[in-house]
Amino acid sequence: MKKEPPFDASKEKSLTGLRREILEIKTLYEITRRMGMPLPLEERMNRALDVLHENMGMERATLTLLDAEGENLTIEIAHGMDTQALKKGRYKVGEGITGKVVEAGEPIAIPNIGEEPLFLNRTGARKDLRRSRIAFICVPIKIDQETIGALSVDRLFAGDVSLDEDLRLLTIISSLIAQNVANYRLREQEKTKLQFENTELKRELAKKFHPANILGESKRMKEVYEAIEMVSRTRSTVLLRGETGTGKELVAHAIHYSSHRSKGPFIKVSCAALPETLLESELFGYEKGAFTGATANKPGRFELADGGTLFLDEIGDISPNMQIKLLRALQEREFERVGGTRTLQVDVRVIAATNRDLEKAIREKQFREDLYYRLNVVPILLPPLRERREDIPLLVSHFLKKANLENGKSVRYVSDEAMEYLANYYWPGNIRELENAIERAVILCKSETLEAGLFPIPGEKGHPAAIQLRFAAPADGEREEVSGDLPDAVEKLEKKLIQEALQKTGGNQRQAARMLGVTERILGYKVKTYNLR
Numbered sequence: 049m050k051k052e053p054p055f056d057a058s059k060e061k062s063l064t065g066l067r068r069e070i071l072e073i074k075t076l077y078e079i080t081r082r083m084g085m086p087l088p089l090e091e092r093m094n095r096a097l098d099v100l101h102e103n104m105g106m107e108r109a110t111l112t113l114l115d116a117e118g119e120n121l122t123i124e125i126a127h128g129m130d131t132q133a134l135k136k137g138r139y140k141v142g143e144g145i146t147g148k149v150v151e152a153g154e155p156i157a158i159p160n161i162g163e164e165p166l167f168l169n170r171t172g173a174r175k176d177l178r179r180s181r182i183a184f185i186c187v188p189i190k191i192d193q194e195t196i197g198a199l200s201v202d203r204l205f206a207g208d209v210s211l212d213e214d215l216r217l218l219t220i221i222s223s224l225i226a227q228n229v230a231n232y233r234l235r236e237q238e239k240t241k242l243q244f245e246n247t248e249l250k251r252e253l254a255k256k257f258h259p260a261n262i263l264g265e266s267k268r269m270k271e272v273y274e275a276i277e278m279v280s281r282t283r284s285t286v287l288l289r290g291e292t293g294t295g296k297e298l299v300a301h302a303i304h305y306s307s308h309r310s311k312g313p314f315i316k317v318s319c320a321a322l323p324e325t326l327l328e329s330e331l332f333g334y335e336k337g338a339f340t341g342a343t344a345n346k347p348g349r350f351e352l353a354d355g356g357t358l359f360l361d362e363i364g365d366i367s368p369n370m371q372i373k374l375l376r377a378l379q380e381r382e383f384e385r386v387g388g389t390r391t392l393q394v395d396v397r398v399i400a401a402t403n404r405d406l407e408k409a410i411r412e413k414q415f416r417e418d419l420y421y422r423l424n425v426v427p428i429l430l431p432p433l434r435e436r437r438e439d440i441p442l443l444v445s446h447f448l449k450k451a452n453l454e455n456g457k458s459v460r461y462v463s464d465e466a467m468e469y470l471a472n473y474y475w476p477g478n479i480r481e482l483e484n485a486i487e488r489a490v491i492l493c494k495s496e497t498l499e500a501g502l503f504p505i506p507g508e509k510g511h512p513a514a515i516q517l518r519f520a521a522p523a524d525g526e527r528e529e530v531s532g533d534l535p536d537a538v539e540k541l542e543k544k545l546i547q548e549a550l551q552k553t554g555g556n557q558r559q560a561a562r563m564l565g566v567t568e569r570i571l572g573y574k575v576k577t578y579n580l581r
Contacts, residue, residue, distance in 0.1 A: 072217055075103040079221060089232045090125060093225065097127040104217070106201035107182075111225065112139070112146055113189075113197035121150060121197065145186055146198050153195045155187040155219065157211040161202075183211060187218045191230045199225060262298055263443055266436040272299065275428045280306035285378065287363075287423045288401040290430030292570060293478030296401040297361065299430065304357040309397055312356025315349050320362035324370055329386045331374070338387025350383060354394040363423065364404030364415060375419045398423075433475040433482060440471050440482070447483045448498070451490035459490050461497040469500045476566040484567070543578045546571070550580065 082095040097109040111125040121139040123129075142151040145167055149156050161167040161184045186200035199222045203214060262273070279286055280303050288296040297316070304314045322330060329338075333348030349358060366374065377383045382393045400423045409415035433440070444462060452459055462470075466489075475481055489502035549560035561571040574580075 068213065071103060075099055075217070076220060076224075078103065080224060083224060083228050089228065092228065093125045094127070096221075096225070097125060100201060100221075101127055104214075106203055106214075108200075108202045110200045111189075111197065112150075112200070113229070114141070114150065114195075121146060124197075145184065146200060149186045149188050149198045149200075150195050153188050153190065153193075155185070155215050157186075157215055158184040159211065185211060185214050185218055187215065187222045189222045189226050189229070191226050196226070196229065198222075262295065262302060263446055264436060264439040265442065266431075266438045268431040268436050269439060272428060272430060275426075276302050276306060279303060279426045279428070282426070283397055285397070285423055285425045286399045287425070287427045288399065288430060289427060290401075290403060291432050291476075291478055292403050292573065293480035294430040294432060295479055296403075296430055297359065299428065300357070300359045300399045300401065303399060304359075304397075307357075307397070309356050313353055314357050314359065315353040316359045316361060317349050318361045320365035324367045327366065327370055328373065332377070332383045332385055333388075334386035335388040338385070342387065345385070348383075348385065350377060350394050350396055351392065353396045355396075357397045357399060360398060360400040362402060363400040364402035364406055364409060368414075368416070371416045371419050375416065375422060378419075378422045433478045437471055441467065443479065443482055444470060444486060447486040448490065450483075451487040455487070455491055457490050457493070459493050459496055459498060463497050463499050466498050466500040466503065469503060473503075474565060476564075477570050481567055481570075542574070543580070546574055546578065546580060550575075 078099045079096045082099065083092050085092055085095070087095075093111055097111065100106040100109045107127075108129055109127040110123055110129070112121050113124050114121055119141060121141065123138075139147045141147050145156055145158065145164070158164045158167060161182050164184075167184060181204070183203040184200065185203060186198050188195045189197040189199055199218055201214070201218065203211070262269070264272075276299060286300075286303060288299055290296055300316075301314065304310060317327075317330060319327060329346070329348065331348050331350055333346050333351055334342050336342055336345050360374075373383070378398060381395070382391050384391055406415055406420055406424075410417050410420055433443075444467065448459060448462065451457065470482070470485075477484075485503055486498075489498050492502050493499075545564060546560070549563045550557070553559040553563065557571055557575065558568050561568045564571065566574075
């Protein structure tokens with residue numbers, strides 16, 4: 049009969065140690081995996097603490113963190129503890145075992161909490177301490193040597209359990225928790241910073257576009273301010289009318305930031321800048337595969353403006369087909385993306401703007417009458433600069449300061465001759481043209497004072513850039529009649545002036561613009577409008 053080998057106590061002890069090491073590795077792997085899940089921090093920590101119970105038999109694993117002031121400790125997450133017990137788990141630094149661990153930054157292991165006077169059992173989660181024979185282990189959680197909290201567990205008293213081994217394991221786990229908490233705090237700080245910057249930016253925008261910062265003290269501008277204040281309190285669609293350069297976009301911003309929608313987005317679309325197909329996808333968005341190049345779903349400007357304001361600039365230039373689609377979106381507050389079938393609904397306040405004569409466009413069947421009435425709920429007419437000449441000195445002063453700041457100049461004054469010159473000019477490009485003229489003069493100025501000669505505005509007698517433009521007499525020597533209402537007569541005269549200028553300059557729009565006293569951009573727009581190419 050074969051004899052059994054003698055019992056080797058050291059070998060059994062070695063086997064037990066190997067099992068413990070394997071179990072610890074498995075536990076650390078599982079905790080690391082659960083902490084890396086794309087979940088909120090609290091959920092990740094809960095799942096990690098569950099592993100201590102499942103793998104290591106540790107009860108009531110508890111994560112306690114310091115508050116922002118660094119004075120009080122609160123149980124944030126605990127395994128096997130109800131909500132009422134969690135609410136009771138509050139300590140001051142230095143109070144109880146957990147408080148001592150956080151205060152000293154060193155771990156503590158209590159073999160029997162029933163015999164430990166420092167153990168407070170404030171949560172009431174452990175009953176009949178003397179008979180239950182529970183060991184309590186608590187380790188600090190540190191970020192860059194700073195203790196931010198503690199990790200603690202209960203361990204049922206047993207002779208084969210080494211508290212030193214548990215301390216070592218929990219210290220490793222606490223470092224993993226510290227990394228997660230540090231990353232979470234960093235993200236929260238960045239989030240708070242971005243939210244603060246976003247709030248400050250919106251506050252600055254609201255301040256910038258507040259009607260008080262739209263310059264002008266003339267009677268005509270006061271009427272505009274009253275209209276802005278009135279319409280800002282409503283949900284109505286607004287139509288801004290006025291020539292190019294009168295500040296329609298600035299007024300649209302002012303309406304938005306003065307309204308209850310000021311915290312929502314302000315989205316702008318320049319309708320004349322896009323062809324019909326692109327404009328539709330910009331306004332309403334498109335679905336993946338709707339056309340070549342549509343590789344993903346894209347929300348349109350209506351969706352992006354939900355809860356805020358959509359500014360449709362140059363609305364008079366959209367095609368008849370787009371007018372129909374826009375009318376439906378305005379009436380029903382619903383639409384479908386290009387290539388989509390799902391009907392979307394949005395809460396958007398629409399502000400439209402145009403420098404075109406929409407009434408004439410309606411008569412000529414170029415603009416839908418029903419869309420006009422849908423847009424023209426509250427019209428606001430912005431006066432051209434020539435009808436508010438008393439505001440020119442105020443505007444000149446503002447643009448002078450702005451040009452100095454942007455160009456590193458220190459021009460302080462405007463001569464009387466220059467101011468008179470600016471006040472008497474027609475300003476076909478309105479405020480935008482005035483701003484450009486001031487900036488150019490500041491750049492060219494070699495002294496502290498802007499003189500009249502720095503403003504190359506054509507059409508003024510004696511100015512070096514002046515070019516006189518006269519109509520050729522009719523061939524039959526008879527007087528040419530201009531008939532029709534005033535807008536038609538002005539349009540005919542403007543068209544003829546442009547034709548004459550283009551003929552004299554051989555079609556050179558830059559020279560023609562100088563002759564007419566307008567910017568090249570404005571002339572280009574007029575040439576396109578009157579189809580003079």
